Amino acid sequence: MYSQSIVLPLIACAIGALAAGLLTVLPVGRRVSTPLLGWLLAIAPLVAFVLLLVESPNVLAGQTLIWSLDWMPTLGVQATLRLDGLSVLFGLLVSGIGVLVVTYAGYYFKANSAHPAQGDSSDFSAHSDARFFFYILLFMMSMLGLVLAGDVITLFVFWEGTSITSFLLVAYKSKDEAARRGAFRALFITGGGGVALLAGLVFVAALSGSTQFDVILRSGDLLRASELYPVMLALIALGALTKSAQAPAHFWLPGAMSAPAPASAYLHSATMVKAGVYLLARVNPALGQTDLWFWLFSLIGGATMLIGAFVGFKQHDLKALLAYSTVSQLGVLVMLIGQDTEIAFKALVVSILAHALYKSALFLVTGIIDHEAGTRDLRELGGLRRAMPFTFAVALIAGLSMAGLPPLFGFLAKETLLATATHPAVPPIVEVIFPAAAVIAGALVLAQAGLVVLDGFLGQSRSDLHPHEAPWPMWLAPAIPALASLAVGVLPEPEGLATLLAAAATAAWGDKVKVSLALWTGINVPLLLSIVAVSLGVALLAVRQRVRPALDHIAGRLSLGVLYEGALRLIDGMAWLVTRVQSGRLRLYLAIMLISLGAMLIGIGRLALPPLALSVTLLPDAQSLLRIIALVVVTLAALVSVFLRSDLFAILALGVSGLSIAVLMILEPAPDIALVQVVVETLTLVVLVLVLTRLPREQRARAAEFTYRQSRPGLLRDVLIALGSGAVMFAIVSTALLSRPRESQITPFFEQNAKPLTAANDIVGAIVIDFRGFDTLVEIAVFAAAGLSVYTLLRYASRKAGDRDEPAPQPDPTMLPFRGIGNPRSSALVRLVARLILPFSFVLAASHILLGHDRPGDGFTAGVIVSLAVATWYVVYGYEETKCRLPWLRPAALIAAGLGLALLSATLAALINGTFFSPVDFGKLIGVSRWLPAGVYFSTATLYELAIALTVVGSAVLMLDTLGHPRDTDRETEQQMSEIAALREQGVVTLPEETKT
Amino acid sequence: MIELFTALAISALFAIGVFQLLRRNLIRSAMGVAIVSNAINLFLLASGAYRGEVAAYANLAGQTARQPSDALPQALILTAIVIGMGAFAVVLALVYVLSLRYKTSDSDEVKGLRH
Known part of the structure; x- marks a missing residue:
């Protein structure tokens, strides 16, 4: 069903981002306090959240809402948004957690400026905080666009948007080298995956004949039967798996933890890292249900699950611990996608929601601990429960959910996972391995959750810490998702949520999925396995003091991190080798x-x-x-x-x-x-x-x-x-x-249409100005850039490099006429001629501009003629005097005026004719053309010729200026000029030339 | 006949330009750039499809029924000339900056670029 309103959430986020961007640059942004900024900007995701909620009943009733816009019609590309169950689930998560994170961030950054010496805060300055909101809202917009995208191109654009904005967020503390390295690594890996993804998506679009997901999802049989299927799948998987931090590319995620805590909570637990999972779920109906799909994602997902759980358990840094547990959970999600059973997709949506709720809460709690206690190293923490009772309560609930204990939502997630792993559809080779892996990972994740609660909040208070409770909005933000995971477990089954999850799972599986949120399903194999996992986990916790130091000795380099470093070193080495050859x-x-x-x-x-x-x-x-x-x-x-x-x-x-x-x-x-x-x-x-x-x-x-x-x-x-x-x-x-043909394919078109379409007799002029107007715009832009390059090279770069211009050498008698620009003094007759040349050149230029469409000549010629006259002035009068006498000779302004006029004329044409750079005869429009002499028009061509002439004069004069007089900077010149002018007016000083006579 | 001559002249011009480009004297190299771009413009001009008798003007062609010259390569050359001039100015600015920085106009003495 077509619906205009599904674009509104995206617009809400865009407005929020725009507002934050404006506050970053406008002085008023400095005066708004950071918490207030957070509250104000949280309105944007809140609006998006509410709008999505309003749309959701239609979707839950089984409809798919579509909105589209002709984007590149000649390529058959439409920008489409598409709202189905899966999109609603992700959209609500993105916007809902977005509200919490933005509000939280306001207080987080205020706390930062209050404790400038602590942890995260080392490099912050108070007024840069609007920048954070700008980035995070931009990210939110990209993420929302990604999950709402209804065609592969839109999806890809937003996908890259999340990569770039997350780079900005991870590198937010840009003075910190670790942050820069982490950000670069994240961008390198997810960006590289993005390139593969684009190729894969293009394959899919080409084979199914459309970029629209609606069509692609229906052509599953065609795609799976194609011999390119493995290539397509591999490319898309590469994109999705790198984004979702799957082994062996998972190492970027812990590195990205140098982002501020709210960004970590948002990007690296709830949203961005799930983009890959989202993508796989999205294309599952079209590409899934094959053996390759099953083995690829089951194995990679399973391995990631174990690696994340194992490596996470030995971390001391709270954030790193949570990062690895996120990696583990992402592995679970990918593994679930690999199974093509109904229960797997139920487990998938339940796990996505449960994980988003407890992990974002825990990340936000970590931010609080970092700020209020000054460290997030578990070895230095302890006994925080007394000083921070509310935060402790939040952490406890979220931790229990993460551990997968009843009556929390996380329990259901783990139960369904175990049910999937023991499902009869699992091939016999792995029917023991899957449940075993799930149990081990479950035990380790439980132990991780235990570490946060036991070592962080319980135990002995540390005398060297002086923790205090955070301001209420800061602990309230994580309390909401934490309480939600409690509520889902304890309260009577919420009908709406179950329907939403069912709709999401249905969209991902491609067939009806029933979701019930009842925690108690009787005594069965999953429950028994769950009990085993819990016992194992508790046992691990009991002996943690002995186990964890031992784990430290086991090398934890189970990743491509080594390979990544190696690749970078290889590039460096190649560069070194190449420079040897040069x-x-x-x-x-x-x-x-x-x-x-x-x-x-x-x-x-x-x-x-x-x-x-x-x-x-x-x-x-x-x-x-x-x-x-x-x-x-x-x-x-x-x-x-x-x-x-x-x-x-x-x-x-x-x-x-x-x-x-x-x-x-x-x-x-x-x-x-x-x-x-x-x-x-x-x-x-x-x-x-x-x-x-x-x-x-x-x-x-x-x-x-x-x-x-x-x-x-x-x-x-x-x-x-x-x-x-x-x-x-x-x-x-x-x-x-x-051997050329003696007839042209193209020229006859120009010959026949020059007069009727553009009113030009001069066919060459018609081509340059009207038919290929855009080329000419680029051309004058290039010419302007050439002038600016000369300027930059000689004035700026040269000065930076400390180049010294030697004092002018003695006049060289063999080239006296060109000695230049300044000396020696020319005779009175020459000066008179030079003075006459300039107005004469104006007349010539004007005739070229006015008659250019009818007779030989055009804007270029006009511009160069004026430039030559100016060059004569430079030779005859010298640089300083010319600058004094011709105050209008401001190259940069001329270039700007020329390029601006060209765009203006083209825009006018677009407004009148609907086409950029189309010919419009203004004279005829306003009825003055009959007073104009024959061959003279007042049209876009006239404006454009003038624009060309202005640009050429500006750029050429800039070249003459800088090459002829390269020693001073512009500002110095201006200063000198004004001083000279002032002194001359007072009669104190006369120009050097004048004294010589 | 005239085609052959034109081809010979263009390639000779090109060869001269290349030879100049390879000089150690940077000013001569810059002049080589100008010569090569002249050769290319000439090639564009010669590639016009028609043996023009009158200029490519709509009114001329209509009145006299004589073959106008090919307008398309002319439009291309117009652009090429202007861009060539801009590029040449940048080349010259580079020559000048090199002379400032390395105190030489000899390209073989300009080796610092590799570091």
């Missing part, structure tokens, strides 16, 4: 790259010379002759630039070559690009000469000396590489030119 000689790299590329093209690309039919016409026609001449000039000029020893002359030869290309463009005939080529070539030369003047003369002389004294073998090698590259290039170009 000679550091850039030319050598280049040569190797070129040779390999050529070899690849010839070897793999089967590149060969085309059959060359030399149809020598005796007399080529006039145009061809012109072209040949131009080509010869292009090539010869470039060749000459190689042999000219003076850099300046070489640059000029290069200019000749570039300008001859413009001639070829005119012969094409392609007037638009010929114009651009001419102006850009000129600007290139200016920039090149600028840099040349910046390089010390003796440096250049030395480099030239080396270049010309190159040894013969070296020279021969370079010539051979160059000739080889030329030959490869010749093969490519001649193949392309001699």
